[in-house]
Amino acid sequence: MPATALGIVKRNIERADPAAIRLVSAYGVATLHEAMGRVGLMQPYMRPVIAGAHICGSAVTVLLHPGDNWMLHVVAEQIREGDVVVAALSSECTDGYFGELLATSYRARGARGLIIDAGVRDVKELRSMAFPVWSKAICAKGTVKATVGSVNIPVVCAGALVNPGDVVVADDDGVVVIPSGTARPVAEAAATREANEADKRKRLASGVLGLDMYQMRAPLEQAGLKYID
Amino acid sequence: MPATALGIVKRNIERADPAAIRLVSAYGVATLHEAMGRVGLMQPYMRPVIAGAHICGSAVTVLLHPGDNWMLHVVAEQIREGDVVVAALSSECTDGYFGELLATSYRARGARGLIIDAGVRDVKELRSMAFPVWSKAICAKGTVKATVGSVNIPVVCAGALVNPGDVVVADDDGVVVIPSGTARPVAEAAATREANEADKRKRLASGVLGLDMYQMRAPLEQAGLKYID
Amino acid sequence: MPATALGIVKRNIERADPAAIRLVSAYGVATLHEAMGRVGLMQPYMRPVIAGAHICGSAVTVLLHPGDNWMLHVVAEQIREGDVVVAALSSECTDGYFGELLATSYRARGARGLIIDAGVRDVKELRSMAFPVWSKAICAKGTVKATVGSVNIPVVCAGALVNPGDVVVADDDGVVVIPSGTARPVAEAAATREANEADKRKRLASGVLGLDMYQMRAPLEQAGLKYID
Amino acid sequence: MPATALGIVKRNIERADPAAIRLVSAYGVATLHEAMGRVGLMQPYMRPVIAGAHICGSAVTVLLHPGDNWMLHVVAEQIREGDVVVAALSSECTDGYFGELLATSYRARGARGLIIDAGVRDVKELRSMAFPVWSKAICAKGTVKATVGSVNIPVVCAGALVNPGDVVVADDDGVVVIPSGTARPVAEAAATREANEADKRKRLASGVLGLDMYQMRAPLEQAGLKYID
Amino acid sequence: MPATALGIVKRNIERADPAAIRLVSAYGVATLHEAMGRVGLMQPYMRPVIAGAHICGSAVTVLLHPGDNWMLHVVAEQIREGDVVVAALSSECTDGYFGELLATSYRARGARGLIIDAGVRDVKELRSMAFPVWSKAICAKGTVKATVGSVNIPVVCAGALVNPGDVVVADDDGVVVIPSGTARPVAEAAATREANEADKRKRLASGVLGLDMYQMRAPLEQAGLKYID
């Protein structure tokens, strides 16, 4: 049988540069996704358990099997201060893989939060603890600990490819994944974008139309738009 | 090729009578939908970005294409004080068509809110601004500006037919569309309904059963209901 | 035609023992579901209208037809102090079966809340009244009163079998159904579980790993897990 | 209460011109939808019960309530030779509204088929009878006959507005609705489109690229497309 | 911990009477469901892998966990000639639990088919073997054998309660569950229904309207239906 990525824990991964993470952390998910060229987003079914939460960190990844959260304990040991755990599933499942006890452990290890393409539970406690989680579902269903998956391999989580060490940012708008090598230029592009936005916001607030501000009238006419009364 | 409704902006539409809108605005969506004879509702997947928001206004409509929000800029120019923008899609899409900048512009133009059968983003900012939006999804995914749609044509939004100038009402229970000609009698029917409800509420709170209050026992028996011990 | 369970109201049901309900009510849904051996949960699409609500009571059941809430009035008469109404559907429907008036009546009859595999409306009012509801949807769509269903028969609600008199517990994590005969031992198992959790929480908070606390290293190795650098 | 469209049967509707229907019937749904300017399609969840079926006719419309097929008997009387029945729902339901007996009746009345935004049953018999149906679901669940809807009013079926007398075309690709006034020009546009396609097909089959045939290379370059090795 | 139903194999179950099964097997799912009083159906997402298949037999039940098909081997030993295996899931999963090898084994044990609220694979081989399966999905994803479930306990499968020994019938319209004690009267009610249908079919085919045949005109008028021109 060929070597597959299952049953492997990679201990040494190259984390994203903390300075780059700091730069990126100033921006929201929508801005960063635009700054990257409109790629890197997870599916919109990923929703925050705590409204208003915003996290940014270096990804440690884990691949889980349906109904089995064993590897969430394995990945805990690999967490370093500032990491974000990204948990992908080998097939769709909404069971409650993660709750208060694991959150307590992840926090103690320094994790900034969890992104999981499955369900979580103890959401009242997660809110009390202010431990940020983005998940596909909220579900009380417990899981077993019977089948090994892998830690710190590339995973597809909610439709996005995540490599260990990628910068992961999550807020009310969703979750975006930034390859660690591009974090700095993405932050710069985001900064430029935001700088422009402040001015645009002011003009739009004064009643200027996007049609004029972005000079859309000519291209719209060329594209065939007709005004009638 | 036959004349289709695409690529058209209708500038002069007959808006709903402001006095009728004021009358209608006193009632919730559930009451109005009942007062209309149980029609006019959008699908229940349309959810408020801001819990507790309640808007009522005259519809300006826009038809958008998947992944393309160009026409949201075109419709901005057609907004008058008190309007509600209703955005329909030519096919299903959950991309983030609308965010803080467009909300700033729409507010400056006098819009009371947005109803969109797609995704929106910058929800934290929308909440800060208190700009009311009902949408199908929250999603950071950006859109292009490449294909023209139409403004102020009849559209099907989340399963409901909306003509420009219809009265649109939205609250925590959903979104209802009232043809402008019927707004006044619908408001009257809603008033009658609510008047009845105050009395019913009091009686039910005192322990009277709906079975007796609505005289349901005979029809239930006739329909074959049997009580056993 | 064979006698079916439709069109029947069973008046005398054996309710769960109030003392057992009190014991059970100290625990959350996730804990109780684990204490039962990981069974008894409703599907995770059942969500609370009021975040943070937590109820526990003896089930009165009702089987409804699509678009028809007549039996919600019939079941009202069967409610006793401390009951939880569990409403199942004969086929999927998201219409708004329940609102402020029925909530007023149910509260007057002593109901602790409603679990319904369909939609509800007047959610703003339900929140003002603090009447707890778990539902599949929020929807303003009204229903008719034309077809009889049954009260206090066994029903399948959101994938879970519910017998009248079962203990039903609902919180932010979902809804669990405990056969009345097992309520007491389930509460005991939950107590044991929670006692253990307090200690585990402390150890995990201090940085101890689940890997060590649960002695997972040997079984993981046996299952083939490999560590690489 | 305002006059609503519920509980109305309109007997005299203007049907689409049979000659125009004949012209339209030569084309598939995809071609017609393009010829209309990319509008008029129902949602893709509408699927044929009989693979390969293709129908074209003048719409008689009916609005049904969830779990209630009473109006499918009422609409039967309004069917004329060559009609297609279009059944919309006041809220989502997948119950089996239609089966062999109604199909027998509809065929006897001259119907060419049924388009229904709900479920149907007796699909083995429908296939034996070769009675074409496009539906949202296949489901054995029976319905009641208790609540009136309306016949020959404008309806929204699977996301498309259908007026009585519109031309409805359905095949393996879906269902399209053509306003009766535009049927002839749409057929002409479809003819032009198909004429072009025969030539294009030949060229593409010979290995010519769409890139060259449609002269896309310059606009792609202008849009920023880069070739790398 | 309370005794739960997990980890139990019940060897001796009371199967439905073969003569009653034979009677029931003459009817389709839609007819039987009507004959039962419109109860007992599984959700319509349960679809046949082999179009046109029709099975009827006594249920042996099995409860499976997500991503784990171990118990499908355990249940094989409990199959007797004429049984139908009904597999329920403790939480939603679409993995491919069942394929050609298990089908070979089940056939050798005398099973008439499988009803499974999950995915199956090897569908080409299942079609070659003509082994009838109704499932929620088709999926190549493999499963593990790590966690015990139970055999011949009451289960909820696709929304329907199934007790071991119930009569299960499946065809193109779906899957219905008949409590074994009512199989004979349900068959009789189905016979009566079908007898009526032959006559109705003839009359409808001759152009008689359901409106007249079922004497619906008066109740429709009473319900408020209005005819307009």
Add this chain to the structure above:
Amino acid sequence: MPATALGIVKRNIERADPAAIRLVSAYGVATLHEAMGRVGLMQPYMRPVIAGAHICGSAVTVLLHPGDNWMLHVVAEQIREGDVVVAALSSECTDGYFGELLATSYRARGARGLIIDAGVRDVKELRSMAFPVWSKAICAKGTVKATVGSVNIPVVCAGALVNPGDVVVADDDGVVVIPSGTARPVAEAAATREANEADKRKRLASGVLGLDMYQMRAPLEQAGLKYID
């Protein structure tokens, strides 16, 4: 702005070794997925337009935007004999991106089929041509040609990572992606698996139980399984 993968066509990719493809092509998707260690599958919503089709080839990849099929023309030029086109979407869309004309072109270029995480149309013609397609939907909705994506970059298609040159295999059970470097050992593992299966099939057909053949009785007992009468 950082260099993103959008707007790029990579012309020279390393295709999978034809001999390895030939080896792999002897096996079905379920077997290959098992042989890989249970990874590499696309989501089960990917379904064949032509039942019974089975293809195997080297992937050329393309990233498309919602409602825009421009890049399907660009990728055509990159197709070599034996390739399988894998089309991913930047966000979910079910529009009909591909039909008869593109199929004609792809066939002329030597493509073995198309895997697309979106909709296709002209399915009747695709079946006549016997051009194999696996898609998320069938939909007549047309697309525009306005926004550039990329060709031969790594993409996530229906939840699976696909690199250009990977071996893609599709049949009735779904679609699996095999990294080109592992194609040969995966084929060998599949061969071993199938060799075992022939013997197992014979034994199971003779009535031997999987319980005995796989020696499951001891581990089941150890896992706590109890037999009762």
